[in-house]
Amino acid sequence: MPEKIRIALDxxxxxxxxxxxxxxxxxxxKRLSNVEFLAxxxxxxxxxxxxxxxxxxxxxxxxxxxxVIRMDQKPAEALRHGRSKSSMALAIDAIKRKEADFAISAGxxxxxxxxxxxxxxxxxxxxxxxxxxxxxxxxxxxxxxxLGASIGADAEHLFNLxxxxxxxxxxxxxxxxxxxxxxGSYFSQFDRQHHAYAADQLLRDTQxxxxxxxxxxxxxxxxxxxxxxxxxxxxxxxxxxKSAEGTARLIQKSLQGAMRSSWxxxxxxxxxxxxxxxxxxxxxxxxxxxxxxxNGTVIKSHGSADAASFADAIAxxxxxxxxxxxxxxxxxxxxxxx
Amino acid sequence: MPEKIRIALDxxxxxxxxxxxxxxxxxxxKRLSNVEFLAxxxxxxxxxxxxxxxxxxxxxxxxxxxxVIRMDQKPAEALRHGRSKSSMALAIDAIKRKEADFAISAGxxxxxxxxxxxxxxxxxxxxxxxxxxxxxxxxxxxxxxxLGASIGADAEHLFNLxxxxxxxxxxxxxxxxxxxxxxGSYFSQFDRQHHAYAADQLLRDTQxxxxxxxxxxxxxxxxxxxxxxxxxxxxxxxxxxKSAEGTARLIQKSLQGAMRSSWxxxxxxxxxxxxxxxxxxxxxxxxxxxxxxxNGTVIKSHGSADAASFADAIAxxxxxxxxxxxxxxxxxxxxxxx
Numbered sequence: 001m002p003e004k005i006r007i008a009l010d011x012x013x014x015x016x017x018x019x020x021x022x023x024x025x026x027x028x029x030k031r032l033s034n035v036e037f038l039a040x041x042x043x044x045x046x047x048x049x050x051x052x053x054x055x056x057x058x059x060x061x062x063x064x065x066x067x068v069i070r071m072d073q074k075p076a077e078a079l080r081h082g083r084s085k086s087s088m089a090l091a092i093d094a095i096k097r098k099e100a101d102f103a104i105s106a107g108x109x110x111x112x113x114x115x116x117x118x119x120x121x122x123x124x125x126x127x128x129x130x131x132x133x134x135x136x137x138x139x140x141x142x143x144x145x146x147l148g149a150s151i152g153a154d155a156e157h158l159f160n161l162x163x164x165x166x167x168x169x170x171x172x173x174x175x176x177x178x179x180x181x182x183x184g185s186y187f188s189q190f191d192r193q194h195h196a197y198a199a200d201q202l203l204r205d206t207q208x209x210x211x212x213x214x215x216x217x218x219x220x221x222x223x224x225x226x227x228x229x230x231x232x233x234x235x236x237x238x239x240x241x242k243s244a245e246g247t248a249r250l251i252q253k254s255l256q257g258a259m260r261s262s263w264x265x266x267x268x269x270x271x272x273x274x275x276x277x278x279x280x281x282x283x284x285x286x287x288x289x290x291x292x293x294x295n296g297t298v299i300k301s302h303g304s305a306d307a308a309s310f311a312d313a314i315a316x317x318x319x320x321x322x323x324x325x326x327x328x329x330x331x332x333x334x335x336x337x338x
Numbered sequence: 339m340p341e342k343i344r345i346a347l348d349x350x351x352x353x354x355x356x357x358x359x360x361x362x363x364x365x366x367x368k369r370l371s372n373v374e375f376l377a378x379x380x381x382x383x384x385x386x387x388x389x390x391x392x393x394x395x396x397x398x399x400x401x402x403x404x405x406v407i408r409m410d411q412k413p414a415e416a417l418r419h420g421r422s423k424s425s426m427a428l429a430i431d432a433i434k435r436k437e438a439d440f441a442i443s444a445g446x447x448x449x450x451x452x453x454x455x456x457x458x459x460x461x462x463x464x465x466x467x468x469x470x471x472x473x474x475x476x477x478x479x480x481x482x483x484x485l486g487a488s489i490g491a492d493a494e495h496l497f498n499l500x501x502x503x504x505x506x507x508x509x510x511x512x513x514x515x516x517x518x519x520x521x522g523s524y525f526s527q528f529d530r531q532h533h534a535y536a537a538d539q540l541l542r543d544t545q546x547x548x549x550x551x552x553x554x555x556x557x558x559x560x561x562x563x564x565x566x567x568x569x570x571x572x573x574x575x576x577x578x579x580k581s582a583e584g585t586a587r588l589i590q591k592s593l594q595g596a597m598r599s600s601w602x603x604x605x606x607x608x609x610x611x612x613x614x615x616x617x618x619x620x621x622x623x624x625x626x627x628x629x630x631x632x633n634g635t636v637i638k639s640h641g642s643a644d645a646a647s648f649a650d651a652i653a654x655x656x657x658x659x660x661x662x663x664x665x666x667x668x669x670x671x672x673x674x675x676x
Contacts, residue, residue, distance in 0.1 A: 138588055148523050151532060185486050185576035194489060194573075219580025223588035232577070235532075238523035239574045240581040242557025247582040250476055250561035251589050254620060258613040265610035272606030275596040282592060 004034045005318050008091040008100035011041030012068040013107025014303045014310075018042075021106065022049040024310025026056045031311070032318055038094055040065050040087040065090050069111045071303060078111030079118070088112060092119045095296035102297035102317045106305050113149050116291055116298045125333040126293035130161050131234070131300060132168055133241070133289040134316070136282070139225030143169045143178075146234040147241050147289055153233035158182065158199035159206070164292040164329050165229035166211040171323040175228050177210055181217030183232035183240070195233060245285050284309070288316030290325065293333075297326045342372045343656050346429040346438035349379030350406040351445025352641045352648075356380075359444065360387040362648025364394045369653055376432055378403050378425040403428050407449045409641060416449030417456070426450060430457045433634035440635035440655045444643050451487050454629055454636045463671040464631035468499050469572070469638060470506055471579070471627040472654070474620070477563030481507045481516075484572040485579050485627055491571035496520065496537030497544070498671075502630040503567035504549040505670050509661040513566050515548055519555030521570035521578070533571060583623050622647070626654030628663065631671075635664045 009025060011018040018041055025037055037060040039046055050057050067086040069078045082089055088107050092115050094100040105112050113129070122129055132145035143165045150157065162180050169178035182203070184196050191197055196216070203213045214227060219240055222230050232240065259269040269276065287309040291298045297320060301313035320326070347363060349356040356379055363375055375398040377384055388395050405424040407416045420427055426445050430453055432438040443450050451467065460467055470483035481503045488495065500518050507516035520541070522534050529535055534554070541551045552565060557578055560568050570578065597607040607614065625647040629636045635658060639651035658664070 136588065138591060151523070151529060183577060185489070185573055185580075191489060196573075219577045219582075220584035220587065222581055223584030235523055235534075236574045236577045239521060239557045239570070240577050242523075243560055243578040243582045244557075244585040246558035246561030247585040248589060249558065250474065251586060253476055254617055255593075258617040258620075259610060261613050261616070262610075265613035268606040268608070268610030268613075270606070271609065272597060272600075272603035275599050275603035275606075278599070279592055279596040282596075 002034055002322060004036065005102070005321055006036055006038065006100040007314065007317065008038045008094035008103040009040065010088045010091040010103065010105035010107055011039050011046050012065070012087040013105040014301065014305060015071065016306075018045045018049055020305065020307050020310055022046070022053065022056065023307035024305070024314060025060070026053045027307050027311035028314040029055055029059070031315055035059065035318060037061070038063060038091070038100055040090045042066055042068070063090060069108050071108050073108060073111060075110035075114040078108060079114050082111065083115065083118070089115050089119070092116055092296075092298065095298065096120060101321045102299055104299040104301060104314060104317050106301035106303050106310060106313070109148060109300055109303075112298065112300055113291065116294055116296075120294045120296040120298070122293050123295060123330055123333050126160055126164075128157055129291045129293040130164060131289045132165060132292050134172065134286060135222055136286060137223055137225030141173060142222055142225055142227065143173070143229045144222055144237065144240070145231065145292065146237050148234050148238035149291060151234045153195045153199075155195060155198035155202045158195060158231055158233065159202050160293070161231045162203055162211065162213065162229065163208065163332055165231055166208070167328045167332050168290075168292065168325050169228045170210070171325045171328045172320060173228060177212050178228035179212045179214050180229040180231060181214055181221060181227035183219065183230055183236060184216035185218065199231075248285060284312075286312065286316075288313035290317070290320050292325075292329055297321055340372055340660060342374065343440070343659055344374055344376065344438040345652065345655065346376045346432035346441040347378065348426045348429040348441065348443035348445055349377050349384050350403070350425040351443040352639065352643060353409065354644075356383045356387055358643065358645050358648055360384065360391065360394065361645035362643070362652060363398070364391045365645055365649035366652040367393055367397070369649070370656055373397065373656060375399070376401055376429070376438055378428045380404055380406070380425075401428060407446050409446050411446060411449060413448035413452040416446060417452050420449065421453065421456070427453050427457070430454055430634075430636065433636065434458060439659045440637055442637040442639060442652060442655050444639035444641050444648060444651070447486060447638055447641075450636065450638055451629065454632055454634075458632045458634040458636070460631050461633055461668055461671050464498055464502075466495055467629045467631040468502060469627045470503060470630050472510065472624060473560055474624060475561055475563030479511060480560055480563055480565065481511070481567040482560055482575065482578070483569065483630065484575050486572050486576035487629060489572045491533045491537075493533060493536035493540045496533060496569055496571065497540050498631070499569045500541055500549065500551065500567065501546065501670055502667050503569055504546070505666045506628075506630065506663050507566045508548070509663045509666045510658060511566060515550050516566035517550045517552050518567040518569060519552055519559060519565035521557065521568055521574060522554035523556065537569075586623060622650070624650065624654075626651035628655070628658050630663075630667055635659055
């Protein structure tokens with residue numbers, strides 16, 4: 001049996017709040033063994049949703065919080081109003097006090113990032129945290145970061161992203177010497193003023209052991225699996241993530257329309273529905289991103305996640321904790337003196 | 339019959355050079371009427387490819403050029419070596435001398451941009467050109483810019499992108515008062531230092547007539563068709579474009595695999611193949627992007643385009659010229675004094 005994982009669950013985040021968070025937690029129990037939950041949220045809302053789920057009920061302790069950080073609050077506003085008593089803040093406090101192994105929230109990303117950074121602080125040697133996810137590719141999975149934690153970048157920050165992303169690929173994807181690429185475009189490769197250019201030079205010059213830095217890659221290489229780790233500044237990373245999601249949705253809807261467009265295609269769809277269902281599962285947009293570079297593991301779920309997708313994010317968090325992603329980064333950034 | 343369009347064709351660009359450019363030109367004749375070509379390239383290569391295509395032959399005049407700009411040359415290098423005599427440079431010269439209505443190349447984007455800017459110059463009032471394309475969406479098509487012409491942006495540049503993108507939507511998509519969104523992420527919306535934040539304020543304050551600026555949108559809104567025009571800085575735009583392409587390729591390959599995974603799905607595929615073929619046509623990655631803000635129309639085809647895709651780019655160029663995209667931008671930026 002794998003070691004027990006204690007999950008601090010912000011029940012009040014996301015577009016749908018507690019019903020999805022708790023239905024997702026229950027669903028996750030079908031896939032995960034030896035986990036337990038600390039559920040942070042409004043008792044009157046959360047308790048009935050848990051008592052009707054006996055398996056979840058047995059594994060969950062509720063911690064009441066009546067303050068909710070809204071999805072549309074600016075990070076500064078969220079900090080003022082929710083820093084000490086919100087369900088999101090209390091879930092992060094549980095990590096700080098070592099009462100949980102990771103915290104998860106589908107809430108306001110900016111607020112989650114701000115609270116996590118203030119409460120957990122960054123690992124020594126890391127100035128700014130990053131948000132990283134595993135992206136499906138033709139060859140398996142690719143670590144992509146930063147997906148939206150620290151907008152704006154200089155060469156040193158991108159260098160740290162490569163180190164942290166490499167550690168994530170080694171531990172979570174079990175790749176000994178992961179290949180790393182810098183997201184670029186034909187111009188940034190020649191533009192000495194561009195942050196990606198300077199970072200590329202720095203990574204080439206340094207030749208980090210344990211990393212195989214291959215230079216610039218493009219947005220299409222995320223899906224192709226050309227490298228194990230794709231490094232980019234957070235604004236571009238967030239744009240890449242969202243535009244890939246938009247494209248996937250566009251294709252899915254067009255496919256649905258096409259399969260309904262004639263009788264023969266309807267019959268064809270019925271015959272192939274097993275394959276379509278496998279495809280849907282395989283291509284379901286991955287959910288769950290991890291903040292790297294903090295003293296603790298905080299997982300962000302998509303705000304619009306449904307229960308199945310929230311369960312994916314919980315499973316992702318467990319995978320990151322069991323793989324030891326967080327501690328491998330701490331070791332890398334702070335080498336133990338011999 | 340529509341007015342005649344004269345096309346300056348750089349035959350030597352792209353990953354495949356003249357065979358694809360000329361096969362693409364021939365294919366385009368099935369869809370376009372009243373066009374003729376000026377074909378720039380090495381006579382020994384180009385002539386046999388044209389004489390074997392009688393319809394194309396009748397409509398094409400070859401202009402010999404033995405200098406080719408390579409795909410891997412840096413823009414500065416390409417300028418030094420190909421500024422006066424390369425097939426790409428001569429195609430642009432034809433625009434300048436009004437011997438052609440648009441130039442098209444599948445060659446090195448950086449070099450094409452640098453040559454076009456030096457030879458044609460930017461429209462008065464526009465400091466830096468942009469690369470714009472029509473992106474398929476759930477509702478039709480979306481103008482997206484800048485896809486990679488001018489890396490780095492300030493508020494004024496993004497403001498001009500909104501004006502030029504709006505003009506393209508009005509003329510090419512025939513939308514009277516197009517909606518415009520600024521590509522952002524949850525952070526850039528609150529970050530006063532971010533160029534997108536300042537541009538958003540500027541567009542809100544200005545309330546341009548003929549444009550309905552709605553504020554920030556995200557990468558997923560490109561595919562959803564939430565707005566008619568998506569404005570972004572070129573690095574992020576290029577990343578969005580390429581990551582959408584990578585996602586489309588990933589899904590297409592996974593779909594092919596799924597349809598071959600069992601006998602019933604193979605039969606299902608055969609029954610639905612009409613719909614699959616329609617879907618493929620509909621979702622074929624669009625090819626053809628237009629440089630906006632230059633004194634002339636220059637069209638960039640994907641370097642990896644095959645003949646069908648290169649024909650798409652030629653058709654795109656004709657559509658832009660017939661819609662009057664270029665002149666509508668010039669009028670907007672330089673209002674005629676009353």
